[in-house]
Amino acid sequence: MKWLLVVLMVTATVASDVLQSFEMKRSGEQSVGARGMVRLLRLIAQRRFLILAIGCLAVSFFSFMALVQTEALSFVVPASAASYVFETILARFMLKERVGPRRIAGTLIVLAGVALIGG
């Protein structure tokens, strides 16, 4: 059950972030003022991938909550950081981002840091 929840949490996080990034790249730059927030909410209502992304975010959140109820935070936090690896790979191949050596090295160092924080 523990590993099933980890897989669910990581998969939902990855799906949510990739879908959000895909749709937000298409939508043009958004602002974060009051009007920008209203426009963002309207955008979410109009784009089905963004609605799906919010659904995945909810699945990820509740999987995380279910995990911390039974497992130590020192296990759950590093386990959730596995999404960094999958998201960086998908960003390269699905979102066509330029992920060079410096970005890969930085991401791996951050991953090690998150693992240490959870430990």
Next chain:
Amino acid sequence: MNVSESSPNPRPHHLIRTYAVVALFIALKAVGNLSLAWGMKHSTHYLEALLDPAVALGVALLILSVLTRMALLSMADLSFVLPVTAIGYVLAAFLGKTFLHETVTPQRWAGTVLIVIGAALVGSTSESTTGDRA
């Protein structure tokens, strides 16, 4: 416009704007989590916690943080946003120690140092390398 990850940034104003939104997202998430944790720790029952003003404020700030992150993803690459916003873990450690009197072990401080180094390394790359933003 496709740029390599290490190209000099052709749009300095865009970079400043992106980092301002990164800072806003990190602040909203950190204060939201702090408020949520504060409210949860001061409530005895789960249902009571949902009515606690600190919990309500925390949830509102976390919803705003989700929207801010979506705006951020409209400006920058996902592979840039992920490591750079991990700086939030460092802020969470400081806030937890300062306001909730949580113990931050040397191992946890070592982790925060690694996150800062990794985020700085990713931050030195171009924030947007795809040209398909509308």
